[in-house]
Amino acid sequence: KKTFEGDQVLRIVPKDEVQLSLIKDLEDMIELELDFWKDVTDVDTPVHIRVPSHGLQSTRMYLESQGIDYSVMIEDLQVILDEEQEEMDSAAR
C-alpha cells in the first residue's frame, strides 16, 4: 500500500501573471512528481500541490528563489490518511 509519510500539500496564491507562469512551470518538472490537487488558474486563486517528501526541498527552494509565498496546507499527508482510516475502522466496528 502506497503511503505518504512526509508528503506536504502546499497552498500558493499567485500574486501576478509572472508568478502564475512560474507556478505553471512546476507542472513540467516531472522529477518532482508533484500532484496538483487544485490547478493553476488565475491570479489570486489558490493552487494546492501535493509535494512528495523527496521533492520538498527542491520545490521550496524554487518557490523561495522566485519570491513566491506559500503556506503548508497539510503538514504530513499520511497523518491525515491514518486518521481517516481510523475513523472508517471505528465506524465499521
Added chain:
Amino acid sequence: APRNTDNFDYSRYHTIEEIYSFQDMLVAENLGMVSKIVIGSSYQGRPLNVLKFSTGGSNRPAIWIDTGIHSREWVTQASGTWFAKKIVSSYGRDPALTAILDKMDIFLEIVTNPDGFYYTHNSNRMWRKTRKPNPGSSCVGVDPNRNWDAGFGGPGASNSPCSETFRGPRAHSESEVKSIVDFVKQHGNIKAFVSIHAYSQMLLYPYGYTRTPVQDQNELHALAKRAITDLASLYGTRYRYGSIINTIYQASGGTIDWTYNQGIKYSFTFELRDTGRYGFILPANQIIPTAQETWLALMAIMDHTLKNPY
C-alpha cells in the same frame, strides 16, 4: 452491515462493496421506482451500475447524474449515495422532485470509476485515473475526464501515460467512458447531464476544449447562477461558475463537452465543497452538509430542465 438503507450511515465513507450493497438494498426497498442497470464493466471487470429512478412510462426524457469519475474524490461517491436515498424519500413529499419524477427519469451512477475507487481504498488513496495498463509504459490508467470525443487530444490533456491528465490512446478507449457513451446514445432522450467532481467549489458548463461559447451560453450561465445561489442558501458555501475554459483552464476531451455536442443542452459539471484545509481528505463530517447543499443546486438544474423542454 446495515439491513436497510434507513440504517446506512451516510455520514461516513464506504468501500465499493458497501456501496454496491447499498444500491441493491435501495432497489429491493423501492421495486416500483428504482432499478439497477449494468451499463458495462470496468477494465478489471467490476459492474458499472446505474440506478434508474422512474415512475413509469417508456423512454421518458431523463436526467443523468454521475459521481466519482475521479476515484480519490470520495465526497462525490458519498454524496451520490445520499442523493439516491434523497430521491426515493422525497418523491411524494417534495412537490418539485415529485413533479420531475412524474415526467422524467433520473439515472445515477454513483461509482463511475470503480477500479480506481477500489484502488484508493486498498493501494493508493490519491489515485485519480482508471486502472488499465498502458502498453509500453510502467504507468497505469487514463484520466477518464480527458477521454471523451470532444476536442480529444487537444490542449489541456496530456499524452504521457504517467501524467494525471493522460487522455488515453484514443477517444472512448476506457470502458468506464465508452459504457456511458453507448448508454447516452442508445437512450437518446437525456435532457440534462451532471457530472460531479470534487473539490474547488465551482459549477461549470461547456466548453473546456475551445473558447467558442456554446450556443446556449446565456441560459446556462443564468441557470448556473441560480443553482449556486440555491446551494449557498443552506450554509453560505460560495461557488464560482461559468464555462470550463473561462473559469478554470483549457481542458480537452471532457465529459460535458461531449454530452453538449450530443445535444444535451443542460450539461454541467460540479466541483464540490473545499474546506481549504483537507482537499481530497475531506473529513467525513462534511459529507452530509456537502450533499445537502449540492442537492439544492441539482434541484435547480432538474427543475429548470423539467420546465424548459426542448
